[in-house]
Amino acid sequence: MSKSINIIKNTVIPIDIENIDTDQIIPARFLKATSREGFGKNLFRDWRYEHDDEQQPRKDFALNNPAYHGSILVAAKNFGCGSSREHAAWAIKDYGFDVVVSSFFADIFKNNALNNFLLPITVSEPFLQKILQQ
Numbered sequence: 001m002s003k004s005i006n007i008i009k010n011t012v013i014p015i016d017i018e019n020i021d022t023d024q025i026i027p028a029r030f031l032k033a034t035s036r037e038g039f040g041k042n043l044f045r046d047w048r049y050e051h052d053d054e055q056q057p058r059k060d061f062a063l064n065n066p067a068y069h070g071s072i073l074v075a076a077k078n079f080g081c082g083s084s085r086e087h088a089a090w091a092i093k094d095y096g097f098d099v100v101v102s103s104f105f106a107d108i109f110k111n112n113a114l115n116n117f118l119l120p121i122t123v124s125e126p127f128l129q130k131i132l133q134q
Contacts, residue, residue, distance in 0.1 A: 011070035021082030040094030080109025
């Protein structure tokens with residue numbers, strides 16, 4: 001499946017947390033499937049819900065805030081560090097994101113993202129801070 005990207009205009013969802021590793025993106029207990037579908041519902045699972053209960057979303061997490069919606073995820077520096085699980089890119093893409101913006105990406109995550117049509121955009125740290133503060 002080949003898909004070209006020309007221009008993406010959308011609102012951003014900010015997560016101002018540094019060193020987001022792949023286990024935070026998609027916890028290991030959800031890695032039982034081998035197809036790429038279905039991982040989005042568990043994206044940032046431990047940050048989105050109280051006590052792993054889907055009925056208790058954490059109101060202070062950006063993905064649970066109705067003010068934030070869009071296909072561009074903006075995260076603080078060192079995004080996608082940790083293990084090399086491709087499932088992290090699958091979960092982000094399955095949730096509905098097309099772009100992830102950060103000032104630094106782990107190399108393996110960056111390659112996994114590109115291989116799954118998820119565009120990792122690296123920006124300067126000052127520019128990232130401007131985006132996150134809006």
